[in-house]
Amino acid sequence: MIMVTGQVEHAPRKGIVKVQLIYRKGKIGESGDTTVEDASFRIQIPFFTQSRAPFLNRTIPPEKCDRKPETIVVSLIENDQVYDSISLKMDKDFKKVDPSAFALRSEILLHGPSGETQTR
Secondary structure, eight states: OEEEEEEEETOOTTOEEEEEEEOGGGOEEEEEEEEOBTTEEEEEEOOOSSSSOOOSSOOSOOOOSOOOOSEEEEEEEETTEEEEEEEEEHHHHEEEEETTEEEESSOEEEEOOSSSOSOO
């Protein structure tokens, strides 16, 4: 589980925060999104630690359970327009908080449209 928390400055009215996990060799992984509430957000993204999902027949030997994303991309979006985006490194920006969860070392700040009236 990857836990991402942060704040949004000048949050768009219908803004969402999208989180995309990226693995070795640029392979796109799991993703999720959440709405911005009171200029903040919190989202959890589950991910498999095995290289492939478990099979029911178990004829293929299990792989090591050390797969984890290398990069986590967090974007502030409204109506398909990206206002801000940040790339975080798993090893540098996250800490292990329990055997199955990683959390940001510190909250991030995303920036929405500035100079725009927020009461549309």
